[in-house]
Amino acid sequence: MNRREFAKKALLASTAAAFPAGSGISAINGKASTENNLQPGFERLFNGKDLTNFVDVNTSEETWYVEDGLLKCTGWPIGVMRTEKQYQNFILDVEWRFMEEGGNSGMFILANPEPHEDNPFPRGVEVQMLDPAWAEIHNRPIEYVHGHLFPVMGLEGTIADNPSEVVRGRSYALENRMKPAFEWNRYILVCTDGVIKLSVNGKFVNGITSTKRKKGYICPEAEGAEIHFRKIDIMELPDGVIQSEQIAPLAD
DSSP: OOHHHHHHHHHHHHHHHHSOSSOOOOOSTTSOOTTOOOOTTOEESSOSSSOTTEEESSSOTTTEEEETTEEEEOOOSSEEEEESSOBSSEEEEEEEEESSTTOEEEEEEEEOSSOOTTSSSOSEEEEEEEOTHHHHHTTOOGGGGGTOEEEETTOOOEEESSBOSSSTTOBOOSSOOOOOTTSOEEEEEEEETTEEEEEETTEEEEEEEESSOOBBEEEEEEOSSOEEEEEEEEEEOOOOOOOGGGBOOOOO
C-alpha cells in the first residue's frame, strides 16, 4: 500500500469514526454495545475480555477489572494505568460513562510512564472527563465539565485552541455536549505531531497543541469515581518528524 492509499484509508476511517451512520452509543442493560463494530483501520486497545495492552502504574489489582464486556474502574486508589507502548500520531475512539453524579476522571496522552515526583499522575496532556453535576457540586464554572484539554505535572510548551479564562493554560470546549452520569459519552481524539483535536459526542469542539512533547503513553485515570469504558479503539497514523527530547521517557 502506498502512502496516498494509506492516507485515504486513514481519512475515511477517521471520518466514519467521527460521524457514524448511527450513534453507536446505545446499550442494553449496561452491557457492551452490539453496535460497537470496529471501524476500518482501528485496533482495540481494550479487547472486551481482559487488561491486555495495559500495565498498572500505581493503582491496585482491584481498581481495574472487566465485567460483561466493560472495562470498569472503581476510582480508588487514585492513579493511572498505561498502555504497554508509546503512541505518537493516532486516532483514539473512546466510549465511557460515570456510575455516579459528580464523577471525575480522564485520560492522559503523550504521557510519562510513571507518576511525577510525589503526585499520583504522570506528566503529559490530560483529556478531562467530568460528570456535568461536578460543577454544581463543587461550585465551579460549568465550562470545567465540557471537555477541558490541558498540560499536567509541569509539561511545558502547550498552546490552547480556546484559552480558558477560568484556569490558565487550559483549552475549553466551545459547546456543551456532555451527557450525565449513567449515559454513554463518546470521545474521538486525533493527535498528529502534537496537534490534538477532541470530538465530544459527534462534534469537534476543542483542541490543544503540544510543542515539546509529541510521543508518549496513553493512561486511563482513576480519580475517586466509578467509571466504565466499553470502547477504547485506536488507529495508528504514520510517524512525523520528531526530536528525541519530544518523546516521553520509556518505561523501565
